[in-house]
Amino acid sequence: MKKLLFATVFAGSLAALAVTLYLMLTIYSGDQGMSGGSETALGAHSERVVVISQEQGSYVMDEIEKGARTAAAGHGMMIDFWGVYRSNDEELLKQIDIAIASKVDGIILEGADRPDFVRLVNKATEKGIPVITINSDAPGSLRKTYIGSNHYQEGILMGQHLAQQLHGKGTIGVITNAESSDTDQLRLKGLREVLDRHAGVKLVFASEDASKLQASMQTFDILNHVPDVIAFIGLPADSGKRIVEAVDFRSRRKDSQVFMFDASPQTKSMIKDGLIQAGLSQHYEDMGKMSVDLLQRWLDSERLPLDPSYYTPISVVGPADVKEEAP
Known part of the structure; x- marks a missing residue:
């Protein structure tokens, strides 16, 4: 029974280690000429940015990713998209910590005004990694700005x-x-x-x-x-x-x-x-594009400081609006 318990714990530890190593490899792979799920237009010397989501695979993040990829391509920036598929605060915090340890040039993430989340945002800032919150904010943190709906x-x-x-x-x-x-x-x-x-x-x-x-x-x-x-x-x-x-x-x-x-x-x-x-x-694609554009602005030290928040448009969508969108 003890052997079985030990084997189970050992296998679980190996799995967790594998996930951690994979995420770190994804960030470092840009310097080795590997894609690792990221995109870059200029190669090894491009800025490396990671977008971390609390709802990976959702319509919201798909739209944000679309806008972020477009902007990153325009800046020649390498960009990765991480996140959790279900509410998993522990895994989300772990991914932020990995991004910090990987010494990325910037982090864009969905915010949460909680002490553990704020602590990691502040940790990144103290290490010289700018953090921008998107779609949801962490106003009590040292993030550079928030982009999203009011x-x-x-x-x-x-x-x-x-x-x-x-x-x-x-x-x-x-x-x-x-x-x-x-x-x-x-x-x-x-x-x-x-x-x-x-x-x-x-x-x-x-x-x-x-x-x-x-x-x-x-x-x-x-x-x-x-x-x-x-x-x-x-x-x-x-x-x-x-x-x-x-x-x-x-x-x-x-x-x-x-x-x-x-x-x-x-x-x-x-x-x-x-x-x-x-x-x-709520114009999520605009959020993605603006977040990358503003992060690049920060990295280039242009027109600083950034405003505390950049609000994207909101509008009520009713039957008439949907009818107009129909092909």
Whole structure:
């Protein structure tokens, strides 16, 4: 039994070591003429930058990556894309630490205003590696700047749209992420600020136990406890389909509208089909391009210091907007 336990622990350690070595090799491979998943236009002496994501493989990061690759190619910069596919704070922090140890020229990452995250951003800065946050911020850190949406303004914009669509009255169910983020809190702050001006509008949430579950379970919980709810607003980017399915299961499609802080292809398709009333476009590709352009500006010591934040456009996407985009 002890031999089996030892073998299992040993195998796990080897696997973790292999992942670490692979990530470090990916960064160093640029000097050896290997691609390692990165792109460069000028070869071994180009700046080496890594983009680290909290949601690798998502629509958001695919769009950010598209913009970042375009900008990197224009600057002759070698760029790699790392990240975790599911919420894994430990692995995310490990990747940041590896990037620092690899002495990259710059780091672009999705921020989190947590002590462990801030500590690593500050560590990179102290070692002369500029860090730029993208899409979500870490304002308490020494990052050089933030590029992305103003999440507080997103809440205000969506609140204004909801108030208009509901004619200033009605109960709205809010579907949250299982783990509340700074982004969610800023959106809710703006949303509440607008809707509090309308005495006829009320925001409701799933019960404490249900709030940690997926979007469909939160929707069911709200429908169970607040039968007069007439609309739902989804904070998680991938929650639209689950909210709609739960509403349909309860035969509430005709008297329940759905709104999203998201405008992914799936959300737009559901808006087109009349299942979701509106989403929020956040221009992720622009974020990717701007983050690389500003990092290059910092590396070239041009027009410094950078502004604390560079906000990308936001806009409500409704049926008319989706119809205009159709081929």
